[in-house]
Amino acid sequence: xxxxxxxxxxxxxxxxxxxxxxxxxxxxxxxxxxxxxxxxxxxxxxxxxxxxxxxxxxxxxxxxxxxxxxxxxxxxxxxxxxxxxxxxxxxxxxxxxxxxxxxxxxxxxxxxxxxxxxxxxxxxxxxxxxxxxxxxxxxxxxxxxxxxxxxxxxxxxxxxxxxxxxxxxxxxxxxxxxxxxxxxxxxxxxxxxxxxxxxxxxxxxxxxxxxxxxxxxxxxxxxxxxxxxxxxxxxxxxxxxxxxxxxxxxxxxxxxxxxxxxxxxxxxxxxxxxxxxxxxxxxxxxxxxxxxxxxxxxxxxxxxxxxxxxxxxxxxxxxxxxxxxxxxxxxxxxxxxxxxxxxxxxxxxxxxxxxxxxxxxxxxxxxxxxxxxxxxxxxxxxxxxxxxxxxxxxxxxxxxx
Numbered sequence: 001x002x003x004x005x006x007x008x009x010x011x012x013x014x015x016x017x018x019x020x021x022x023x024x025x026x027x028x029x030x031x032x033x034x035x036x037x038x039x040x041x042x043x044x045x046x047x048x049x050x051x052x053x054x055x056x057x058x059x060x061x062x063x064x065x066x067x068x069x070x071x072x073x074x075x076x077x078x079x080x081x082x083x084x085x086x087x088x089x090x091x092x093x094x095x096x097x098x099x100x101x102x103x104x105x106x107x108x109x110x111x112x113x114x115x116x117x118x119x120x121x122x123x124x125x126x127x128x129x130x131x132x133x134x135x136x137x138x139x140x141x142x143x144x145x146x147x148x149x150x151x152x153x154x155x156x157x158x159x160x161x162x163x164x165x166x167x168x169x170x171x172x173x174x175x176x177x178x179x180x181x182x183x184x185x186x187x188x189x190x191x192x193x194x195x196x197x198x199x200x201x202x203x204x205x206x207x208x209x210x211x212x213x214x215x216x217x218x219x220x221x222x223x224x225x226x227x228x229x230x231x232x233x234x235x236x237x238x239x240x241x242x243x244x245x246x247x248x249x250x251x252x253x254x255x256x257x258x259x260x261x262x263x264x265x266x267x268x269x270x271x272x273x274x275x276x277x278x279x280x281x282x283x284x285x286x287x288x289x290x291x292x293x294x295x296x297x298x299x300x301x302x303x304x305x306x307x308x309x310x311x312x313x314x315x316x317x318x319x320x321x322x323x324x325x326x327x328x329x330x331x332x333x334x335x336x337x338x339x340x341x342x343x344x345x346x347x348x349x350x351x352x353x354x355x356x357x358x359x360x361x362x363x364x365x366x367x368x369x370x371x372x373x374x375x376x377x378x379x380x381x382x383x384x385x386x387x388x389x390x391x392x393x394x395x396x397x398x399x400x401x
Contacts, residue, residue: 005082005372006380024359024366028330031354031367035108039357042199043107047353049193052301060297060328063305067337067397072383080379081386082372088322088345089178089267089288094148095125096339096387097372099364100326100347101152101180101271103132104201104209108357113211114143116356119364121147123372128152128180128347131167131246134208136215141174151176152271154185154246158256163245165263166218172265179264180291184272187249189299202243205236213242257285269324272299274309279317289322296327296349307338311394314342332374336384340392 012022025031036044050057084096099120106112113135120127127149129140141149151171156164168179194200202209213219214231223238224230231238260268267288272295273279282290292310294303306327314323325343329335335346348371355367375387384392 005369005376006079008369008373009377022366024355024363026370028351028354031351031358035354035357039108042197042201043357045193045197046104046107046199046201047102047350047357049191050297050301051189051191051299053192054297054301056294056301056303056305057297057328059305060294060307061330063307064328064330064334064337066400067307067341068400069333069336069378069382069396070398071381075383075385077380077383077385080376080384081388082376082379084387086344086388088324089269091148091177091267093126093345095123095372096345097335097368097375098126098128098150098324098345098347099352099368100349101128101130101182102349102353103130104134105353105356106134106208107201108353109360111360113140115361116352116364117141117144117147117149119352119355119361119368120149121145122361122365123368125368125372126150126345129171129176130154131212132202132209133211135211137167137170137174137176137212138215139211141176144175149176150178150180150269152180152182153260154182155248155252155260156245157248157250158252158259160245160248161259162218162222163213163216164259166216167212168260168263170216178267178269178288179260180269180271181260182271182295183251184293184295184299185247186251187247189295190301191298200243202247203236203239205239208239210239210242213245214238219245254281254285257287261286269322271324273313274304274306276309276312276316279313279323283317283320287321289324290317291324291326291347292343293325293347294327307341310338310341310343318342332371332376333378335371335375336379336387336392337397339387340394340397342394 113133117140121144130152131154269289271291272293273290292306294306322344324345325338326347338346351367352364355363
């Protein structure tokens with residue numbers, strides 16, 4: 001479904017007349033603070049924490065402020081159309097906003113990925129499901145219903161191509177229409193918050209982060225053959241083995257992409273691109289899209305920010321494949337800036353997780369609704385009639401001095 005985000009404002013003020021105040025808040029700092037209150041130190045540290053001293057994480061956010069809108073006046077704009085008429089990866093998309101792939105959702109809320117999937121459908125945005133899920137791909141698809149959804153892959157090593165093929169087959173059968181392959185997380189980064197807590201959710205002796213693997217028939221069978229027992233009989237060992245399968249410690253090569261193309265009938269997108277030359281190689285190897293992303297500053301510290309390199313990457317390859325974007329997005333105006341600089345879709349990570357923590361599916365829905373309302377109203381007040389390229393582009397921005 002889709003909605004009219006600006007209605008959020010009128011509804012909230014009407015409830016205020018009856019002394020009904022929304023408890024979730026309406027901006028990122030409130031969602032983050034409330035999530036800190038309800039989550040354990042381990043869980044909050046996991047989602048809030050980043051690589052090193054958080055420089056890259058902070059820079060991802062701060063660099064959005066280097067771009068400023070130049071509003072136009074007396075424009076005949078009674079609303080801003082934020083439902084795109086363009087396609088992404090050859091598909092009609094319900095919104096320029098998507099829920100970014102975030103794993104281990106059950107450490108934030110008991111309903112985990114199911115709640116995130118329901119909220120994405122209700123808000124009318126694309127769900128990008130993480131393969132580090134605590135829930136099976138089939139269950140997430142069921143919760144997402146008739147929503148639009150992509151699947152993100154943490155890519156097992158070539159020695160486990162049998163598992164990769166099985167995962168891709170299941171995702172396709174479950175109605176996921178594009179494959180996003182994360183390239184920057186073949187091993188977890190240096191994250192002081194997790195180290196301080198001694199906390200790695202992927203090796204807990206339960207389903208946390210292992211829902212995809214534990215429900216996969218190929219992984220189940222090979223585990224039983226190797227160890228002479230089922231996953232349920234030794235979840236501690238199984239969790240360690242699944243973690244070493246999806247975070248295998250070694251990068252793939254460009255040539256390995258051939259295997260994915262042979263086993264995925266649909267668009268393939270490379271996530272984690274920050275260098276123009278890598279973006280050009282993505283074109284050379286026939287990829288359908290890329291995600292300009294620092295992984296939210298969680299993998300490598302002291303890097304360029306996503307928004308800093310977005311314009312040069314779009315200039316280099318934007319007409320040859322679709323450029324998606326994530327990292328550092330905290331508001332509707334951040335979404336608008338990324339779109340103006342050439343992104344065709346913007347993925348939202350931590351804000352959605354904080355919404356999940358404070359209110360489950362309703363919390364995620366509220367966060368998405370706030371971001372979309374901010375996007376629509378801000379563009380309308382800047383005199384921008386739609387998010388189409390001819391209306392929202394770099395001519396609407398000025399680089400701060």
